[in-house]
Amino acid sequence: MAIRTIDAVTTWGGEAVALHAGTAAEYIEGGDVLVLPNLPFETASEERSLLTASASDGHSKNISFDPATGRLDDCAFTGRERERLARMLGRFVHHAGALIDGLLPRYRPTRAPSLASYRPIEIEDRPTTVKQDDTRLHVDAFPVRPMAGGRILRVFTNINPDGAPRVWDIGEPFERVVQRFLPLVPRYSPFGAWALEWRGRTRGRRTEYDHVMLSLHDLCKLDAGYQATCDKTRVEFRAGWTWMCYTDQVSHAALAGRYVLEQTIVVPVSAMADPERAPLRVLERALNRRLGRPRRPGRVRGL
Numbered sequence: 001m002a003i004r005t006i007d008a009v010t011t012w013g014g015e016a017v018a019l020h021a022g023t024a025a026e027y028i029e030g031g032d033v034l035v036l037p038n039l040p041f042e043t044a045s046e047e048r049s050l051l052t053a054s055a056s057d058g059h060s061k062n063i064s065f066d067p068a069t070g071r072l073d074d075c076a077f078t079g080r081e082r083e084r085l086a087r088m089l090g091r092f093v094h095h096a097g098a099l100i101d102g103l104l105p106r107y108r109p110t111r112a113p114s115l116a117s118y119r120p121i122e123i124e125d126r127p128t129t130v131k132q133d134d135t136r137l138h139v140d141a142f143p144v145r146p147m148a149g150g151r152i153l154r155v156f157t158n159i160n161p162d163g164a165p166r167v168w169d170i171g172e173p174f175e176r177v178v179q180r181f182l183p184l185v186p187r188y189s190p191f192g193a194w195a196l197e198w199r200g201r202t203r204g205r206r207t208e209y210d211h212v213m214l215s216l217h218d219l220c221k222l223d224a225g226y227q228a229t230c231d232k233t234r235v236e237f238r239a240g241w242t243w244m245c246y247t248d249q250v251s252h253a254a255l256a257g258r259y260v261l262e263q264t265i266v267v268p269v270s271a272m273a274d275p276e277r278a279p280l281r282v283l284e285r286a287l288n289r290r291l292g293r294p295r296r297p298g299r300v301r302g303l
């Protein structure tokens, strides 16, 4: 696991980006974080007023945006400001999609459209429970939308107008997380998964893969000793930088910063250049059995 930088990517798509496709796929599928320090997301002067913590209605740490409908959730803005934010996020979604299509063209036919988010609240100020506390190292897993093996690829960009960085810790490789916490994962209950779906707590049936990934997410965060002692690397993503990684594979903690845009892209394991690197396959090798057939997941909601 490493921080990899490609300085030469300066546009959100096109031939100049496609030149780096092979390198980018190797980094991303290898579990690295790819940083593009010369790829800022430009905001227009009339969008600067959107960069305020009061954009949030206080119910959630993020404002979510559904590119299919233009809907914003957990946003306090009304009227023109709300429309302006939706337009800005729509532009970011378009840019992020073009970037992924350029850098990871083999994902293009199967990548699923997903929600984007705007993160206007300073991480350090956010009250939260331990399991929701993203300042603790974790791998991403969705409690509401089962992924059934599908990958969580995320593109971030820091648009902080004051120049403050987004600060992450990057933890140990996924295989080491699995080695440490897999023996502690409680037994999967197909009935429990059915009941969660029946009660509307999940959108679709939680598979054993989802159960294990959620358990790894929780076990990492709940283990104070692990958080204090495990190997980690501090990274500062500066304002104007864009970065991406598979957050279901890269152990990460977001420590500080605000005014970050994020786009989630769901990638089927079968679309990967090397599916054996997917968490699904890593877990199956560790357990020496299949975790259910991966299927193409639906759109991601309720992250």
Ligand SMILES: [Fe+2]
Binding pocket: 134, 138, 139, 140, 247, 252
């Ligand atoms: Fe995360």
